[in-house]
Amino acid sequence: MRHVHIHVTGIVQGVGMRPFVYREAMAHGICGWVLNAGDGVHIEAHAPADALDAFVAALSEHAPAAARIEYVEVVDLAANGWDAADEQGFRIVASQNQTAHTTLVSPDIATCDDCLRELFDPADRRYHYPFINCTNCGPRFTIIRSLPYDRAATSMDRFPMCPKCAAEYADPLDRRFHAQPDACFDCGPHITWREAVNGDACGNSSATPTVGTTREASDAIIERCVELLANGGIVAIKGLGGFHLACDASNEQAVAELRRRKRRSNKPLAVMVRSLADTERLCHIDDAERDLLAGSIRPIVLLRRRAVCGSDGSPDALALAPSVAHDLPELGVMLPYTPLQYLLLAAAEARGMYALVMTSGNLSEEPIETDDDLAWEHLVAAGIADALLGNDRAILSRYDDSVVRVVDGIVMPVRRARGYAPQPLPLPALEGAPSCVLACGPQQKATIALTREGTNGEATCFVSQHIGDVENGGTFDAWNAARTRLEDLFDLAPAALACDLHPSYLSGQWAREQARKCNLPLVEVQHHHAHIASVMAEAIAAGQLTTDARVLGIAFDGTGAGTDGTIWGGEFLVAGLGGFERAAHLRTWALPGGAASVRDARRNAFALISELGLLEHPGTARLLNSLDEQTRSITATMIERGINSPRTSSMGRLFDAAAAILGICGQATYEGEPAIELEAAAWRALDSEIAHFSDDNAGYFASGPSWLDGSYVLDQKALFVALLEGIEAGAPADRLALDFHVAVARSSARIASDICVREGIDTVALSGGVFMNRLLLQLLTRELKSAGLAILVPHTVPVNDGCIAYGQAAVASARLAQTASQ
Secondary structure, eight states, X not given: OEEEEEEEEEEEESSSHHHHHHHHHHHHTOEEEEEEETTEEEEEEEEOHHHHHHHHHHHHHTXXXXXXXXXXXXXXXXXXXXXXXXXXXXXXXXXXXXXXXXXXXXXXXXXXXXXXXXXXXXXXXTTTOTTOOBXXXXXXXXXXXXXXXXXXXXXXXXXXXXXXXXXXXHOTTSTTTTOXXXXXXXXXXXEXXXXXXXXXXXXXXXXXXXXXXXXXXXXXXXXXXXXXXHTTOOEEEEOSSSEEEEEETTOHHHHHHHXXXXXXXXXXXXXXXXXXXXXXXXXXXXXXXXXXXXXXXXXXXXXXXXXXXXXXXXXXXXXXOXXXXXXXXXXXXXXOOSHHHHHHHHHHHHTTOOEXXXXXXXXXXXXXXXXXXXXXXXXXXXXSOSEEEEESSOOOSOOOOOEEEXXXXXXXXEEOOTXXXXXXXXXXXXXXXXSOEEEOXXXXXXXXXXXXXXXXXXEEEEEOOOOBOOOSHHHHHHHHHHHHHHHHHTTOOOSEXXXXXXXXXXXXXXXXXXXXHHTOOEEEEOHHXXXXXXXXXXXXXXXXXXXXXXXXXXXXXXXXXXXXXXXXXXXXXXXXXXXXXXEEEEOOEXXXXXXXXXXXXXXXXXXXXXHTTOTTSGXXXXXXXXSOHHHHHHHHHHXXXXXXXXXXXXXXXXXXXXXXXXXXXXXXXXXXXXXXXXXXXXXXXXXXXXXXXXTTOTTXXXXXXXXXXXXXXXXXXXXXXXXXXXXXXXXXXXXXXXXXXXXXXXXXXXXXXXXXXXXXXXXXXXXXXXXXXXXXXXXXXXXXXXXXXXXXXXXXXXXXXXXXXXXXXXXXXHHHHHHHHO
């Protein structure tokens, strides 16, 4: 007989681990106990050696689907370290909170098939209960207050279980054995309904909500919500991590009104449909996309649309309102992931609605709403929504929906949030690195990251959920809340800080002040180096690179403070984790008005064409005519005198300029709109019969890049001469947009190949928001592979600025480890 203590770490709380351990113990004849603690699951076991070995193997091999076992440690107990009473059966004992909070917590899990069957089974006592869940599904991270994960440490603590639920909770053979959110109509949370009176929410702001305490009352709320949606209304609906704003996705008037109220004129909206079959009526989906749509996370998946006009000739095609995603080739689609969403979609289908717009419940650029009363004030009373479908279960962590896409078979996150964060990502283990680095992230698409040393020498990094653009008090408060949440929940105390080089970012200003106040080391990381370091860190952790490897990083994005005082964004960096050299970049030009030229791509284009000496070219007539004489004069004066005209090498701004010159999109109503529309135009050309890739494509950069001060400087003049001549010759704008993409990809690949030969490098890492452009990414990857180069793209963090905090953490760890070794 052996007496052992077993410690299991990883995602082992909120996934049914203790009930699983109990059942395995019973099956293997194990005596003892299991409990949750802050550092994982602890087991003491008494059994014959063979049975114990089989039991330990089963802990990893047959763990619950939502669990992620990182380590199983088995330690023999001394003869006097065992209580004889523990030889009488196996039991689950009360959780302990005396260990360090190093365990991982499961993200929220989409409703499982078993609960879904019960939800629509009239004979089941939870028939139509909007909060049905079990140990295999339901809310997790968004309801946790502290570790270990027990009901008392969640927002379910205010809902005592009724006798029936308590019996299920205590029954080892029941699917709800120790399911912390377990509840029913008799004892659990209920949905609530508040509606503006005659369109006026102000006069109804103090009205008591209607509460769905019974099945009949709950069903009536859902029916009223769907009735309002069917009549063109807009409803704020509470989800797992915040509110959505919903409307009928086929009703153009409703979608246009939602856009007007939310101040989101053109940015594409996501839709929710009931099934994979309905998804296929809207979009083309492959096996990888199918798995993402129907898996346990349920992100928004960006899919290729069947037809922009709503029908591809198939009688089964679903029609969407034109303004859901305008004429973009991709559509964001998700399937229901909560019981309430399933009930809503079923009721909507009965009224002939097969798709609902489900967009973040906030005013544009503000954090998503999570509190019912504040959501009423900010969404309904403010005139954005007509009604609010809430509930009385508090959301303790704000989480947007995650967004992903599949490119050439590779799953790439676009927004890492619900379902993915804050699952830790591996980091290179570096001797001498600080025990915990707090990386404060970027200004846009902000996340924060906190590193932690593992017990086995490995290093991990907790990257927060997507927070948004930290440019105002509301989003900075959300940034702070995410930071303190991770620090408190996982007992993380930063020993060093990292931030962006930019002096004006709110997160960077906070980091500099905090480093001064607490006397902590601070590492300022150049934006594009952080981009490339994020890809390298991921590859090193996966064994694809060594910790001292060098790569050529191609960082194409919109904005990042450079080390020379200019705005970078079209960069070729020879990089390691700890440092980089700028090997090549786009030729800089003035950006008159700075952010004003980002919003008005025509000003940006005017400045670029002016500096290239092409204002007199006949092909510029359309651009010049779109700007009034005063704007042209003021812009020219700003450029000439250097008034508020920072110089930029941004590839993002280059794409914007091309969109403006071609007349595709001159002004941005949301970030990156001109470049996104340029890509859409290129896809239209690629999908047409006339599109082809010619070997003598006219859109090359200069045939021989100039060498200046040890760096390649890519001169854009030949590219824009080709565009202007194409315009003058009457070539279709879509075709010229495609030529532009091909030219950038081929020229970039040629420069990359030259640098790699010179530097003895065989691997290229791609990062930056411009690579959100699927077409450019595919073209450039193809060109680089044909040159014999290995390509790295991120798989666990976004290619956009959502990767910056992770990259900052990797750079800071490497630099501080290097300092410690000296």
